[in-house]
Amino acid sequence: xxxxxxxVDPELLRELQLERLSAVAQRVYQNVPYYxxxxxxxxxxxxxxxxxxxxxxxxxxxxxxxRTNYPFGMFTRPMKTVREIHASSGTTGLPTVVAYxxxxxxxxxxxxxxxxxxxxxxDDDIVQNAYGYGLFTGGLGVHYGSLELGATIVPMSAxxxxxxxxxxxxxxxxxxxxxxxxxxxxxxxxxxxxxNPRKTSLRIGLHGAEPWSDNMRKEIxxxxxxxxxxIYGLSEIIxxxxxxxCIGQDGLHIWADHFLPEVIDPQTGKPVPEGEDGMLVxxxxxxxxxxxxxxxxxxxxxxxxxxxxxxxxxxxxxxxVKGRTDDMLIIRGINVFPSQIESVLLEIEETEPHYQxxxxxxxxxDTLEVRVEVSDEFFSDEIRQLEALxxxxxxxxxxxxxxxxxxxxxxxxxxxxxxxKAKRVIDERKM
Amino acid sequence: MQVRQISVFMENRAGRLxxxxxxxxxxxxxxxxxxxxxTSDFGILRLIVNKPDETLKILRxxxxxxxxxxxxxxxxxxxxxxxxxxxxxxxxxxxxxxxMYGFVEKNADxxxxxxxxxxxxxAISTLLDNDVKLLKGEQIYSM
Numbered sequence: 001x002x003x004x005x006x007x008v009d010p011e012l013l014r015e016l017q018l019e020r021l022s023a024v025a026q027r028v029y030q031n032v033p034y035y036x037x038x039x040x041x042x043x044x045x046x047x048x049x050x051x052x053x054x055x056x057x058x059x060x061x062x063x064x065x066x067r068t069n070y071p072f073g074m075f076t077r078p079m080k081t082v083r084e085i086h087a088s089s090g091t092t093g094l095p096t097v098v099a100y101x102x103x104x105x106x107x108x109x110x111x112x113x114x115x116x117x118x119x120x121x122x123d124d125d126i127v128q129n130a131y132g133y134g135l136f137t138g139g140l141g142v143h144y145g146s147l148e149l150g151a152t153i154v155p156m157s158a159x160x161x162x163x164x165x166x167x168x169x170x171x172x173x174x175x176x177x178x179x180x181x182x183x184x185x186x187x188x189x190x191x192x193x194x195x196n197p198r199k200t201s202l203r204i205g206l207h208g209a210e211p212w213s214d215n216m217r218k219e220i221x222x223x224x225x226x227x228x229x230x231i232y233g234l235s236e237i238i239x240x241x242x243x244x245x246c247i248g249q250d251g252l253h254i255w256a257d258h259f260l261p262e263v264i265d266p267q268t269g270k271p272v273p274e275g276e277d278g279m280l281v282x283x284x285x286x287x288x289x290x291x292x293x294x295x296x297x298x299x300x301x302x303x304x305x306x307x308x309x310x311x312x313x314x315x316x317x318x319x320x321v322k323g324r325t326d327d328m329l330i331i332r333g334i335n336v337f338p339s340q341i342e343s344v345l346l347e348i349e350e351t352e353p354h355y356q357x358x359x360x361x362x363x364x365x366d367t368l369e370v371r372v373e374v375s376d377e378f379f380s381d382e383i384r385q386l387e388a389l390x391x392x393x394x395x396x397x398x399x400x401x402x403x404x405x406x407x408x409x410x411x412x413x414x415x416x417x418x419x420x421k422a423k424r425v426i427d428e429r430k431m
Numbered sequence: 432m433q434v435r436q437i438s439v440f441m442e443n444r445a446g447r448l449x450x451x452x453x454x455x456x457x458x459x460x461x462x463x464x465x466x467x468x469x470t471s472d473f474g475i476l477r478l479i480v481n482k483p484d485e486t487l488k489i490l491r492x493x494x495x496x497x498x499x500x501x502x503x504x505x506x507x508x509x510x511x512x513x514x515x516x517x518x519x520x521x522x523x524x525x526x527x528x529x530x531m532y533g534f535v536e537k538n539a540d541x542x543x544x545x546x547x548x549x550x551x552x553x554a555i556s557t558l559l560d561n562d563v564k565l566l567k568g569e570q571i572y573s574m
Contacts, residue, residue, distance in 0.1 A: 379497075379498050387470065411495065
């Protein structure tokens with residue numbers, strides 16, 4: 001299915017964006033006390049937004065805003081009209097909550113369907129969806145998009161790798177949606193199980209939710225003999241399907257009729273020139289239940305407005321995510337902030353908040369090791385007490401992060417404290 | 432009758448034990464008994480030395496996590512059943528052993544068992560009541 005809006009004259013797109021921006025500004029001003037207060041403090045009203053450039057006078061919304069207004073303070077619609085709620089982990093344990101009306105789910109289905117379509121998916125495809133189903137938006141987003149596309153969806157969810165391989169062969173699935181590292185892991189598992197991944201019926205891989213590189217893309221494409229595409233999304237905006245690569249594999253088309261993108265200098269807040277790196281900021285133009293003005297994604301990208309030479313779409317294209325403005329890590333598709341681990345350690349009396357995170361890619365899967373310094377106060381000379389402490393730290397961190405970790409007790413002062421501040425994160429993953 | 436023991440936390444990596452023994456050797460301190468408990472990641476080195484105060488200081492200065500506690504040193508006849516007798520005394524008194532290690536004394540027909548229990552005082556009086564020969568700290572340090 002082709003959506004005409006993907007190919008419209010950029011001038012028409014801007015008109016549509018402005019119309020929708022005015023409407024969403026009105027909606028949040030009237031329904032969200034936080035936004036009303038922000039507008040009032042700046043002595044502006046929604047009517048002052050007369051052009052897309054006027055958007056720059058508005059403050060950013062971020063995860064912190066969502067947490068401050070936890071759980072439902074950012075809703076613009078009564079719960080009666082909310083059909084679905086998702087939540088992702090926040091830095092202090094409070095989740096960030098996003099909601100969907102019936103129309104929001106329609107929009108989500110459509111943008112995700114467009115994303116599958118941009119990558120070459122059609123209603124003849126059988127989509128093997130190995131993103132996790134649940135509060136994480138990855139699974140259900142791809143699910144809705146596949147239904148909208150008219151494809152056949154196999155809702156595998158994450159994990160169960162042997163079954164993934166079995167059904168992939170038995171059902172002859174053609175599109176695999178999962179994190180890039182899982183795509184590699186699964187191919188290696190196939191080879192070890194005597195299955196030639198290049199001989200399966202897979203033809204397209206749609207990979208996102210964690211950082212990857214052109215090298216990984218080449219590896220995935222070689223292992224499976226498929227085309228692998230980058231997908232971008234975040235639950236605060238809608239979930240997966242905010243942007244997706246087309247067959248040109250040169251930048252991700254952002255569905256700008258729903259998501260108004262800006263790329264700004266994270267320090268000054270000023271827009272960066274086209275093509276230069278900055279923080280991606282997105283305003284949700286059509287979201288009903290939880291629309292956000294100028295949501296700071298903290299993702300570093302560059303953006304071009306050039307018409308795509310490969311597919312002819314006129315939507316702006318963002319680059320692959322090149323980094324973060326904060327210290328967020330993505331491990332096996334799950335967002336992890338070092339501060340989450342720090343707060344857990346602060347709550348455990350026996351530990352000092354001296355820690356270090358070591359992330360490795362073992363095989364194709366990421367492992368997170370948390371090194372914690374042993375201090376005189378809680379050093380017991382009995383192994384079992386130290387081991388009990390180790391497993392307690394492990395459990396409490398896993399409860400907060402929802403990702404498996406290995407805890408390793410280390411000698412005091414052994415963790416790097418160079419340049420005054422400890423080096424908290426060692427990322428040894430080769431992308 | 433209590434014997435001072437120093438425990439050192441150490442990461443399980445090549446050469447680490449030697450680094451500690453070097454610090455001790457350089458200070459002219461003699462190790463009387465030593466035991467190592469370990470997991471795949473870390474280990475605990477337990478030491479009885481001739482100069483406990485000095486050892487505590489140099490290891491602390493070197494940045495190690497250390498802990499001092501007390502253990503009991505029993506003289507055990509170097510013959511079958513020697514150790515069993517001691518453990519039976521403790522077991523009958525419902526005293527559980529956290530850990531133990533042994534060494535053989537020079538020029539004597541006795542082995543020395545170092546025993547760590549939760550309630551050291553109670554264990555000492557129980558053992559003495561049952562005619563187990565205990566060694567004083569000074570005896571061990573100056574062996």
